[in-house]
Amino acid sequence: MRMRLRDYTASVLVTMLSAAFGVLLLQGTAVLTTLIAGDTIGEKESVQVALSLVAAVFFTIAVYVGGVVTANTVGTVIAGRTRVIALYRLVGATATSLRRAVAVDGLIVGVVGSILGLGVASLISSVSVSVGVSTGAIPALSYEIFSPQLVAPVIAVVLVTWLASWVGSKRILEVTPIQAGAAAVEPSQEETASRAVRNATAFTLIGIGGVLLAGGVLLGQVSMLGVLVGLLGGILSFSGIILGAPLFMPPILRLVGRMLGRGPAGRIAAANAIRNPARSTRATIGLVIGVTLVTMFAVAAQSYVDIINASREAYPADYGDSDQVLALTITVFAVLFGFSALIAAVGMVNNLSLSVLQRTRELGLLRALGFTRGQIRRMILAESIQMSVAAVGFGLVLGIIYGWAGAMSLLGSILGSDFSLPSVPWLVVVLAVVAAGVLSTAASVAPSRRATRISPVAALAVE
Numbered sequence: 001m002r003m004r005l006r007d008y009t010a011s012v013l014v015t016m017l018s019a020a021f022g023v024l025l026l027q028g029t030a031v032l033t034t035l036i037a038g039d040t041i042g043e044k045e046s047v048q049v050a051l052s053l054v055a056a057v058f059f060t061i062a063v064y065v066g067g068v069v070t071a072n073t074v075g076t077v078i079a080g081r082t083r084v085i086a087l088y089r090l091v092g093a094t095a096t097s098l099r100r101a102v103a104v105d106g107l108i109v110g111v112v113g114s115i116l117g118l119g120v121a122s123l124i125s126s127v128s129v130s131v132g133v134s135t136g137a138i139p140a141l142s143y144e145i146f147s148p149q150l151v152a153p154v155i156a157v158v159l160v161t162w163l164a165s166w167v168g169s170k171r172i173l174e175v176t177p178i179q180a181g182a183a184a185v186e187p188s189q190e191e192t193a194s195r196a197v198r199n200a201t202a203f204t205l206i207g208i209g210g211v212l213l214a215g216g217v218l219l220g221q222v223s224m225l226g227v228l229v230g231l232l233g234g235i236l237s238f239s240g241i242i243l244g245a246p247l248f249m250p251p252i253l254r255l256v257g258r259m260l261g262r263g264p265a266g267r268i269a270a271a272n273a274i275r276n277p278a279r280s281t282r283a284t285i286g287l288v289i290g291v292t293l294v295t296m297f298a299v300a301a302q303s304y305v306d307i308i309n310a311s312r313e314a315y316p317a318d319y320g321d322s323d324q325v326l327a328l329t330i331t332v333f334a335v336l337f338g339f340s341a342l343i344a345a346v347g348m349v350n351n352l353s354l355s356v357l358q359r360t361r362e363l364g365l366l367r368a369l370g371f372t373r374g375q376i377r378r379m380i381l382a383e384s385i386q387m388s389v390a391a392v393g394f395g396l397v398l399g400i401i402y403g404w405a406g407a408m409s410l411l412g413s414i415l416g417s418d419f420s421l422p423s424v425p426w427l428v429v430v431l432a433v434v435a436a437g438v439l440s441t442a443a444s445v446a447p448s449r450r451a452t453r454i455s456p457v458a459a460l461a462v463e
Helices: 005-034 045-080 082-090 097-134 147-172 177-181 189-193 198-220 226-260 262-276 277-315 323-358 360-368 373-414 426-451 458-459
Strands: none
Touching: 005 045, 005 097, 005 147, 005 323, 045 147, 045 226, 045 277, 045 373, 082 097, 097 147, 198 226, 198 373, 226 277, 226 373, 277 373, 277 426, 360 373, 373 426
């Protein structure tokens, strides 16, 4: 079995962005290292080590996010093609062979996207350095933009994409030939709650990750290596959140949905989150990832600025000339975490669009029962709003926690700062919230218009 090319468009884009992110991290760190080498702050070995640690952390986050988004995209595509997969099973294809075919497609997507990402990142870096030197923004030094190390992010992204496709295609094992004569069936709330092993694993990961995250913050007060412990804790805890999301996200969505009114469209929108927990979670988790990333990096960057300023006041001899380094570091990493947010945004928009388009049959049934096109659109809009509110609220909480923990675990010791509360740049957060709302609404409303243009009879005949 081979998926259609358009099913993988978002995955290719996510893979390209992930690879470009990793390559830019290495190139940006090399440029920063060259720039600060002659400064007072740059002479500190701890600063050089900190830059390397930050690059490693950001690269790991980029690859991890790309893998999660790719796995979620593949899972969404397969969920919408349950009947087609069942037909393959009916004519003799095994679940293993079908899953292997999806994994091969994922490997191809990884190779193509990574090569494109390497080219895009190299072009951006070359042009940026050339413009910076010609305009006098940065001195004319010998910047090492191209190095053999750039192969590492390309290989890493290819392997992660292949693994994400394999993990995302696990649903194929659950598809039986009998489903060839029926529409795609999503697990119910009761089935989701009864998955004892999955749920126990999710809560175990959250618990262990939370302990490691706290340990990283404490270790960060005496050593910058605490950021590595915090990174592991963040990955484990967020993996547990994603794994357990079908269990606790639907109730949050339903609570938000009740605030949208008691009309037919609002009630159905609120009930859909509980009736189809897997589908609503797939559509929501991309937005959670995006908001978490943007908030996390914004809080970490603001905490970084605050700690630098506090250290400059306490140790003016060591940090008195840090203005240029501070500005350059923030600029470079602002571009880099922007790539991470873009990765999550692409996955979010793709999953929301696919989720609506794959519900053509369901929307046709509602039309046959008397719903007008306007009511269908209002229902989709209500679902989009409830997903946006729930995901944004959840993502803000996670982002503030992760951003503060990352800043404290890395900078708590090397800059001599005291234990402090999170620094939240509310302007950035508000802009992220507005962008998330616009993206989620546009991603849901546009495909819903296409779906409602089909007559109820034709929609009910859609496979």
